[in-house]
Amino acid sequence: MKTFYIETFGCQMNAHDSEKVIGTLLAQGYSQVESPEDAELVLYNTCSIRDKAEQKVFSRLQQFKRDHGKGKVFGVLGCVAQQEGEHIFERAPHVSLVAGSASYTKLPEMLVQLEAGNRRVTGLSLDTDATFDTPYTRRDNPHRAYITIIEGCDKSCAYCVVPFTRGPERSRTSESVLEEARGLAAKGYTEIQLLGQNVNSYRDPSERGWDFARLLRAVGEIDGIRRVRFTTSHPRDFVKDIIDAIDANPVLCDHVHLPVQSGSSAVLARMQRLYTRDEYMRRIEWVKSAKRRIALTTDIIVGFPGETEAEFQETLDLLDEVGYDSLFSFKYSRRPNTAALALADQVSEEEKGRRLTILQERQRAIQIRRNAELVGLIEETMAEGHNHATGQWIGRTSQNRTLNFTHAELASPNGRTLVGSYLPVRVTRAGPNSLAGEAVL
Ligand code: 5AD
Numbered sequence: 527m528k529t530f531y532i533e534t535f536g537c538q539m540n541a542h543d544s545e546k547v548i549g550t551l552l553a554q555g556y557s558q559v560e561s562p563e564d565a566e567l568v569l570y571n572t573c574s575i576r577d578k579a580e581q582k583v584f585s586r587l588q589q590f591k592r593d594h595g596k597g598k599v600f601g602v603l604g605c606v607a608q609q610e611g612e613h614i615f616e617r618a619p620h621v622s623l624v625a626g627s628a629s630y631t632k633l634p635e636m637l638v639q640l641e642a643g644n645r646r647v648t649g650l651s652l653d654t655d656a657t658f659d660t661p662y663t664r665r666d667n668p669h670r671a672y673i674t675i676i677e678g679c680d681k682s683c684a685y686c687v688v689p690f691t692r693g694p695e696r697s698r699t700s701e702s703v704l705e706e707a708r709g710l711a712a713k714g715y716t717e718i719q720l721l722g723q724n725v726n727s728y729r730d731p732s733e734r735g736w737d738f739a740r741l742l743r744a745v746g747e748i749d750g751i752r753r754v755r756f757t758t759s760h761p762r763d764f765v766k767d768i769i770d771a772i773d774a775n776p777v778l779c780d781h782v783h784l785p786v787q788s789g790s791s792a793v794l795a796r797m798q799r800l801y802t803r804d805e806y807m808r809r810i811e812w813v814k815s816a817k818r819r820i821a822l823t824t825d826i827i828v829g830f831p832g833e834t835e836a837e838f839q840e841t842l843d844l845l846d847e848v849g850y851d852s853l854f855s856f857k858y859s860r861r862p863n864t865a866a867l868a869l870a871d872q873v874s875e876e877e878k879g880r881r882l883t884i885l886q887e888r889q890r891a892i893q894i895r896r897n898a899e900l901v902g903l904i905e906e907t908m909a910e911g912h913n914h915a916t917g918q919w920i921g922r923t924s925q926n927r928t929l930n931f932t933h934a935e936l937a938s939p940n941g942r943t944l945v946g947s948y949l950p951v952r953v954t955r956a957g958p959n960s961l962a963g964e965a966v967l
């Protein structure tokens with residue numbers, strides 16, 4: 527039996543790509559093992575969004591550099607593979623396979639070449655209109671399933687590697703997405719998460735020509751599906767119809783992740799984000815005028831080249847103005863190939879660190895306030911696991927908050943497990959990052 531080990535870095539798109547890669551390998555007669563030591567084929571599905579993420583794969587490979595990897599075959603997949611290409615063979619001579627996500631459809635052929643002893647197998651072409659659709663996906667979670675609806679990105683944000691690592695946009699047909707979703711519902715999945723670097727620019731390539739909102743509505747109508755989420759949205763392509771769709775169907779979760787990156791229109795222009803602060807705020811107004819309360823989350827980059835103290839203040843003001851339920855924040859990291867490399871006035875690492883801390887403290891206060899408003903409310907919660915240390919069930923609300931709860935009759939999973947079920951839970955306590963409550967019996 528041929529064995530493989532895979533470690534995945536980066537975003538949900540990458541996590542889901544790995545599920546498809548694993549399914550493909552299993553279908554080719556491989557079996558998965560839990561440690562690289564036990565594997566003949568060691569794969570890293572990599573991320574290069576920031577320098578730190580990129581360095582991780584090289585530190586992993588370094589561990590095996592001696593003895594030429596002890597006879598193992600090493601493969602680098604994903605965004606670092608696409609970005610660094612054949613340079614990886616120079617930096618890590620014990621690597622035999624370098625393939626970006628746009629080449630995964632060719633994985634079976636690449637495996638054949640590896641098995642034949644080829645030490646330089648590459649899949650680096652971005653010139654494709656294919657998406658990686660496979661019936662073999664090996665899903666990690668038995669209740670929530672990812673479905674990629676669009677691959678690649680046609681934007682050119684000045685800081686971002688993704689257009690270089692994932693290539694141009696390619697959408698799947700609505701019928702293939704719906705067929706996959708119906709199949710998942712039939713297998714007992716109740717939550718579906720639609721994935722793409724920019725789901726809002728989804729465009730059905732078939733005659734139907736559906737846009738994203740139309741597809742979202744259709745997925746929300748599939749029998750047995752109780753929750754539909756989607757990520758990520760680009761504000762420029764975010765239309766009101768998406769909010770109308772959420773308003774019309776409670777299966778579409780009360781959560782929109784709308785990365786803003788900066789609260790300053792001047793910085794947004796330098797980032798080539800294609801919207802101003804006012805245009806972004808108009809979208810926030812749509813979300814806030816919905817009939818249900820829809821949670822809002824975002825991504826922020828601090829210390830983009832030339833970001834002045836006043837521009838940074840505009841971002842802090844924006845946090846207050848929007849009142850995000852949660853956010854991801856990052857220090858700007860210089861990336862290969864990107865337009866921002868050419869910009870003057872790089873902000874020092876120290877200053878970026880200072881701004882990040884200030885931003886995170888500001889947001890923490892907002893979250894404490896917002897979460898406290900939920901105490902006393904009853905939220906439908908999906909049980910995802912059990913924490914033996916605290917005796918609580920780990921749950922998630924439609925708004926994507928963690929809500930850990932106790933259950934008067936089911937204190938532990940020894941008897942019947944609650945995992946995968948949906949229960950009404952009364953919120954009794956709120957912290958900055960999660961809620962606690964008790965199941966309403
Ligand atoms: N530096 C820092 N953060 C970045 N992101 C993307 N590129 C960079 C970069 N070069 C952040 C953005 C994006 C999130 C996924 O990662 O905020 O929305």
Ligand code: SF4
Nearest residue numbers: 536537573574575605
């Ligand atoms: Fe990382 Fe971006 Fe690639 Fe996802 S698409 S793995 S976040 S570089």
